[in-house]
Amino acid sequence: MVRSSTDIELLRRSQLLNSCLLVIGLLMAAAVIAGVGLGRGDWRLGDLTLLPALALLLGGGWLLAAYLFSRVRRYTVAGSLVIAFVLLALALAIYLLPGYTLALLPFACIPVALAALLLSRPAVYLATLATLGALAGAAALAGELPPPALALGLPPPGAALSAASGAVALGFLALILAPLRGELARLLGQLQHGEAAALAAADDRLAAELARDAAQADLEERERNFDTVLQHVSDGVIAINPAGKVVRANATARELWVEITGGDLIGQRFDQLRATLMGPTAPTQFVDIVELPRDEAAGGEGYTHVLLDRRERARLTRLRGELLSLLADEMRNPLTSMVTALEMTLGQNLPEGADRVLVGARRSGQRLLELVTTMLEINQLEHNPNALRRAPLPLRPILDAGIAQTTPLQHQGAVQVVVEYSGDGVVLIDGERVRRAFVHLLEHALRQSPPYSTVQVRTECQSDVMAVRISDQGPGLTPQQRELLFDQRVMPDERKAPALGLAFSKLVVETHGGRVMVESSGSHGSTYLFTLPLAPRDVL
Numbered sequence: 001m002v003r004s005s006t007d008i009e010l011l012r013r014s015q016l017l018n019s020c021l022l023v024i025g026l027l028m029a030a031a032v033i034a035g036v037g038l039g040r041g042d043w044r045l046g047d048l049t050l051l052p053a054l055a056l057l058l059g060g061g062w063l064l065a066a067y068l069f070s071r072v073r074r075y076t077v078a079g080s081l082v083i084a085f086v087l088l089a090l091a092l093a094i095y096l097l098p099g100y101t102l103a104l105l106p107f108a109c110i111p112v113a114l115a116a117l118l119l120s121r122p123a124v125y126l127a128t129l130a131t132l133g134a135l136a137g138a139a140a141l142a143g144e145l146p147p148p149a150l151a152l153g154l155p156p157p158g159a160a161l162s163a164a165s166g167a168v169a170l171g172f173l174a175l176i177l178a179p180l181r182g183e184l185a186r187l188l189g190q191l192q193h194g195e196a197a198a199l200a201a202a203d204d205r206l207a208a209e210l211a212r213d214a215a216q217a218d219l220e221e222r223e224r225n226f227d228t229v230l231q232h233v234s235d236g237v238i239a240i241n242p243a244g245k246v247v248r249a250n251a252t253a254r255e256l257w258v259e260i261t262g263g264d265l266i267g268q269r270f271d272q273l274r275a276t277l278m279g280p281t282a283p284t285q286f287v288d289i290v291e292l293p294r295d296e297a298a299g300g301e302g303y304t305h306v307l308l309d310r311r312e313r314a315r316l317t318r319l320r321g322e323l324l325s326l327l328a329d330e331m332r333n334p335l336t337s338m339v340t341a342l343e344m345t346l347g348q349n350l351p352e353g354a355d356r357v358l359v360g361a362r363r364s365g366q367r368l369l370e371l372v373t374t375m376l377e378i379n380q381l382e383h384n385p386n387a388l389r390r391a392p393l394p395l396r397p398i399l400d401a402g403i404a405q406t407t408p409l410q411h412q413g414a415v416q417v418v419v420e421y422s423g424d425g426v427v428l429i430d431g432e433r434v435r436r437a438f439v440h441l442l443e444h445a446l447r448q449s450p451p452y453s454t455v456q457v458r459t460e461c462q463s464d465v466m467a468v469r470i471s472d473q474g475p476g477l478t479p480q481q482r483e484l485l486f487d488q489r490v491m492p493d494e495r496k497a498p499a500l501g502l503a504f505s506k507l508v509v510e511t512h513g514g515r516v517m518v519e520s521s522g523s524h525g526s527t528y529l530f531t532l533p534l535a536p537r538d539v540l
Contacts, residue, residue: 020082020114024063059085079118083111083127087134094138096147101139106170108135236307240270253307256287270305277307374500377433378507385511388430392535395466396424398431399457402438409443414451417442423461428535429512437508440501441470441528448474448526465514465531472527477520485518505530 062085069078090108094101108131115127227250230237236253238246249257249265257265260276277287288308380387403417410417445455453473460467477485486506506516509530520526 091134091138098142240304398435415449418456420458425461426535427532437505440505445472467531470528482518
């Protein structure tokens with residue numbers, strides 16, 4: 001199978017050598033037949049004299065050797081043997097037939113043409129010199145040593161014989177050079193095809209370079225935009241090279257490191273950075289390190305870690321808590337005094353109708369005092385969940401107390417509370433805070449209920465939790481209202497529920513390890529479900 005240009009060249013030489021050997025063999029056979037026929041009138045192999053028989057045997061062996069060398073792909077040696085055979089045959093013909101020298105001279109071009117086809121370019125010059133030497137040597141040998149007389153019956157030399165001999169030589173030369181012309185045409189075609197392929201490759205390379213430059217420019221633009229964004233984010237972002245050192249960092253990361261250590265972040269080892277940021281100091285207790293997915297294409301220069309800086313959020317949360325505590329403390333004492341004064345006044349002799357006004361004022365003051373207390377407890381539980389005073393208690397008495405507390409609201413809205421205790425258990429809870437959380441949920445259900453409807457309170461003891469369901473017959477809640485129901489940052493008119501009470505309920509239940517959920521079809525009724533873990537047996 002042809003696999004390369006070298007294989008093509010070897011195949012061409014092999015075919016040309018086979019053609020030359022075939023033609024020479026046929027010419028030898030024709031010469032023998034012609035010589036015997038001219039000398040005897042008929043021919044038989046036994047009629048050959050010793051010298052022609054030896055010459056025939058030597059020539060056959062010579063050609064056989066050339067054929068064997070070509071079979072083992074030694075084409076240079078085989079070609080040299082063929083050219084040497086042609087030279088010896090030409091010199092022998094000139095020596096034996098000196099009168100026909102002019103007629104044999106055109107055949108002197110054949111060795112040169114064979115050298116051009118079978119061997120290298122220097123071999124053409126060597127073949128030319130060898131041909132001239134063989135012709136001169138044969139002529140000189142014929143002058144010094146007269147050749148034997150051959151009775152071949154050839155026509156006498158003359159212009160006609162020379163012309164015929166020249167025509168035959170030209171024919172052989174044409175047969176030899178025709179493959180060379182085809183080879184030149186093939187090489188020219190390959191050259192033109194190679195030039196066209198080179199031009200196409202150059203165009204493709206130019207297009208690829210332009211596309212690469214455009215992609216590189218786009219990538220650089222994206223990186224600049226990305227870096228610009230990173231310089232303005234509130235968290236730090238750093239890049240770690242394969243050696244474990246910081247090679248890139250945005251402004252937030254640099255400022256954070258300067259604030260903590262006072263040095264430059266670039267060049268710091270990542271293990272040292274992690275140890276510093278994970279330390280117990282105040283500036284680092286609200287800083288976390290998050291690893292980003294590795295980008296192998298970035299060559300180690302891509303951003304690898306985010307420094308989550310929650311210090312500002314913690315500071316704002318602390319300030320909010322301090323403000324709430326300050327406001328609540330400032331409001332609690334005046335409110336307590338006001339409610340106490342109203343209660344004392346109600347026992348005196350007052351004008352007609354004044355009691356009703358004072359009762360409303362006392363109720364509003366008591367409600368405001370409860371809201372202030374709720375604000376304080378929300379702030380306390382957010383900062384210290386261990387503030388709960390837990391004890392193993394049955395849940396049913398706590399729910400009964402909460403239902404009794406909402407009796408005025410039940411009478412006011414003409415709504416009846418129906419209780420179904422299908423299970424009971426001991427829970428490890430802060431009884432007072434759980435009662436207030438239940439009251440806030442129950443009051444919300446009562447406010448959502450139309451007059452002369454019912455609110456159902458049902459308990460269920462599951463595998464490891466106690467579940468409490470509060471179901472009303474109100475208009476229901478939309479998905480957006482359900483999502484914002486327990487968010488204390490949302491105004492009441494945006495969710496149709498008090499802001500602090502439900503937030504307090506959710507915080508108390510979740511701090512106990514339970515969950516609060518709302519189920520509503522959005523058209524008729526809602527169910528408020530909260531769960532509390534049952535007390536472990538070793539606590540009972």
